[in-house]
Amino acid sequence: MSLKDKEKWDKKYSEMSSLLAQRPPSKHVEMFWKLAPGISALDLACGSGRHTCFLAEKGFHVDAVDISAVALDTLRSRVNPESVNVIEADLDTFIPEPESYDLIVKTNFLDRALIERAITALKPGGILIVETYMADPANEKPDSNPDFLLQKGELLDLFSEGFDVLEYKEFRNEPHEKYRMRKQAIAVRKS
Ligand SMILES: C[S@@+](CC[C@H](N)C(=O)[O-])C[C@H]1O[C@@H](n2cnc3c(N)ncnc32)[C@H](O)[C@@H]1O
Secondary structure: OHHHHHHHHHHHHHHOHHHHOOOOOOHHHHHHHHHOOOOEEEEEOOOOOHHHHHHHHOOOEEEEEEOOHHHHHHHHHHOOOOOEEEEEOOOOOOOOOOOOEEEEEEEOOOOHHHHHHHHHHEEEEEEEEEEEEEOOOOOOOOOOOHHHOEOOOHHHHHOOOOEEEEEEEEEEOOOOOOOOOEEEEEEEEEO
8 A cells, every 4th residue: 555655656756846846835834833832843744845844944853754755855955954854654654752743744645543643743732733635526636535535624623622723724725736626724732
């Protein structure tokens, strides 16, 4: 399954170099990183690292995890290894250290079990930002796997206990993306 993910994503990044272009951070990351109580950050499924680069510029030490060696090579060329630890790993099995991070971001990637592991990896008072695609009849992407789409209100339900919800939104994705899709984002503080 994950070898397939790796092949799929390495092929995508190799064939579509636009996917490796430097992109602006998510509005939610831009808005809520400031509330992190310290400077240790984890970027899950970081790709070529739009959030890793953004957070490193803000002074964070970032662990940046992805399965694609192609994306991670691009990321390495953009960052100072003193502030970014690039980790090639399969997030199906990757277990971050408990209570280790002040800030965790996970954007445009859905693995519900990984959200649970991210919660464990967050320090008390730490900030978690999750943003990804949700099911919607108006979605344009033809081959979306329904398992990788959030249901309406799903993130809000997931963080209903043990967190302060700082923001929850359902919205249309950014214009730089190929297909118009509905997304969901949440920023929470762990109690
Ligand atoms: C749509 S990109 C999102 C990149 C980045 N988070 C962003 O928002 O720009 C999804 C990323 O998930 C990574 N990915 C897919 N399956 C994975 C797995 N099993 N383990 C680790 N990374 C995976 C891909 O390599 C890809 O970089």
